Amino acid sequence: MYSNDFFTGWLLIIILLLFLLIVIPTIFYLLALQRALEAVSVENRRMPPGQVWLSLIPVFNLVWMFIVVNRIAESFNAECNLLNIPTAEENPTQGIGNTKNILSLCTMIPIIGVLAGIAYLVCWIMHWVKVNEYKNLILANKDNIILEAEKGIFHH
16 A cells, blocks of 8 residues: 555655646746847837746736736837838737737636636747747847938838
């Protein structure tokens, strides 16, 4: 017969593995958000890059992630305008980012929470990819800065 110590040990290992499966991707995601904001010129940033890490604060993050998503999208919009990069949406990444955040809240609803969790995971990955795409697009077009005086001359 197995002792309680055996089951306690396995339970701790399972909890640790689940913790790592959640925390490690979250850290890389937040790092990607920070780097995306760092790619945006200082005058177009709507928040300091380091503030994305406030998302690690439990409960506070439920509201903070909406702020982070919106400010990153606004930063991308301003930077794309400065660099003359056409975008398909006014605030790039905002739609999928806020969808992800709403689904995150929906995971707390009994019964549909599991389905919302799956949809959240998909949207989380999509947001992560989209943020990286815009960061790379911005970095690739840093030489395209159009000054206000040039906008009046070349863009009627």
